[in-house]
Amino acid sequence: MRAALQLSEAGLKTAVLSKVFPTRSHTVAAQGGVSASLGNSEEDHWTWHMYDTVKGSDWLGDQDAIEFMCREAPKVVTELEHYGMPFDRNADGTIYQRPFGGHMSNFGEKPVRRACAAADRTGHAMLHALYQRNVRANTHFFVEWMALDLIRDADGNVQGVVAMEMETSEIVVFQAKATLFATGGAGRIYASSTNAFINTGDGLGMAARAGIPLEDMEFWQFHPTGVAGAGVLITEGVRGEGGILRNSAGERFMERYAPNAKDLASRDVVSRAMVTEINEGRGCGPNKDHVLLDITHLDPDVIMSKLPGIREISIKFAGVDPIKAPIPVVPTCHYQMGGIPTNYHGEVVVEGKPVHGFYAAGECACASVHGANRLGTNSLLDLLVFGKSSANSMIDFIKQQPLELPQLATADVERSVARVERLNKQTNGVAVNDARTAMQRTMQAHCGVFRFKDMLAQGVEKILEVEKMVQQTEISDKSSVFNMARIEALELENLIEVAKATMISANARTESRGAHVRDDAPDTPETPNGRDDANWLKHTLWSREGNRLEYKPVNLQPLTVDTIALKTRSY
């Protein structure tokens, strides 16, 4: 949406394809804030933000991209305010900022107020503000269209996408000088996820089928506070406002795991602490399968003004009013750090070179700013910064192209048609729900918060079996009108690519780093916390063809400042 705005305001003819009406995309569910070192409440610097992001990434993030993002942050957040974003305000009229996990002042000293917030509805306010600004800019939206495949010519140049209009099932080619994917994540590969139904990794599936490798797919963030049982997200902003995690003894257990940052340690650290508490028998509830998020000590007025949406979610999905009783929470799959490999200009990069005409931004892309673990509020920032930078790259690129579009390559179009044909004709096949459930259970059991060598190896076998099921899915709905059964089957073909990439990449990476933690990675002086920089300070690249794995170095060289040197991570 941010990219579309930049393109439309530059006067380019811009088509946005979306499976849902634009304000229904999953950015709408982001709650806590968008980070920028505005320093409205206390001293802050982009260099501190950069340090926190590199540390949060467990040094897997590319430092050029991270510098770019943190430097641009105040500018893009200010622009968003100018677009009409209803940020909360401080007494002096500036944007309200709250503390958030892993965001610290003075290179890791103590939590800092960096998350710019609109109550606990920041994503909703941001998505609507960007949509509204796009209405003003006359962006052309193709609402309820699903892109099926990327079109590449014989030289690998990207020419556009094949897409299906959901209302009519008509298949149409969108040929374009430049194509950007902002297709979001694929959290639905897991059984328990904060993600929406629509988060099915469509861009990743399309890229993988078109021969583009996927980067760092073993790194998935499990958000510490999903509502137990329901999976619905409870923002880290709750802990930013003073919320405390407690075990069955009522103990504030994070003091033992992160004596400095406590409940505001990085998400991977908090999630692992919670699972450890549960595994060691200190979980809450009749099944001892969750912990409690306590805000009963906060002023009810603060809860009503700063966390009204959380109160609503808690009452509706946990049956608990958090003013009176703590919320049952459990780590839940939330965010994919990996994705389509790009540079900080938003160009998709394969074998060191940009793919002609192809761009990606947001959760589907891997720039890589989040590395092995993303900090909260850096995802909304990612959208703004790289949405804008990729659109600027597209504008420059389009200016250099001849006016006429090239001859359309048809192989990918034929593939899309064949996929839909196969589905329409399949008999004696597998129900979509059965194949999807098998995939989600496999991912949950074999590739969760803690990972085990043997389980991963078995997981690879199992997920390849599930892939065979996905190739034989059958639907009974053959209607041409808004056929959601067919859409779900096509989405599953994208999800399975992501699931394979995740399991195979995780099985191969024999160290612990950020969100990827294995039982067989030893904690030694050379490999603290199981992190093995000598062998694994590198990005994974998984290719669909033959499930091939390759690696590329991490960029430790920022643009203008000194490298943030490798260090053992503690909070």
Next chain:
Amino acid sequence: MTTETVKFRIYRYDPDKDAKPYMQDISVELDSTDRKLLDALTKLKVKDDTITFRRSCREGVCGSDAMNINGKNGLACLTDFRDLKQPIELRPLPGLPVVRDLIVDMTQFFKQYHSIKPYVINDTPPPERERLQSPEDREELNGLYECILCACCSTSCPSFWWNPDKFVGPAGLLAAYRFIADTRDTAINERLDNLEDPYRLFRCHTIMNCVDVCPKGLNPTKAIGKIKDLMVKRAV
């Protein structure tokens, strides 16, 4: 795990094969962990994959799964099915053309939303930093900006049913007041002009169905009242 059978009556219409719409009686086994109507619909779709509805976030912020539930508009993902009388009768939102089953064509609804110019208008050059706004001025936007465009309100409004092309409807008018109330917006007069018409604003007869059904607890009638007040003040 304990299960229970829940009975439904669902509006069905697939223009590809049905000459006219009909009501289908169908039941589904649900677990004790199932809570919301959307959980039930998801299981119904596993049983019969031709049952068609929109859904996405499943937590009441995206606005996809609005439908008419036992005669009242609401979001399937926020409604506890155990609170509903069986058979649970599900119909598409009233007053809009049906595309298929529970899916309506929302073109007219969004056209009205777009007609109020739903974006901040301020032609003064923006400052280097954020435009300042006091917490009190910002508070004026509470109860307005949270709208999720689900259309529960507008499609429960008789005035919108009768004149969907001329009456902006509660959702659009709530949005209109959201921008009027924003101290950063400089186009109040233009916005009031845009609504000064026998239909666009004044077809609201304060029936208040909109307030009754809003899944976010918003009050479009109150916002409409404030616009009418501003019209009066401007006239005197």
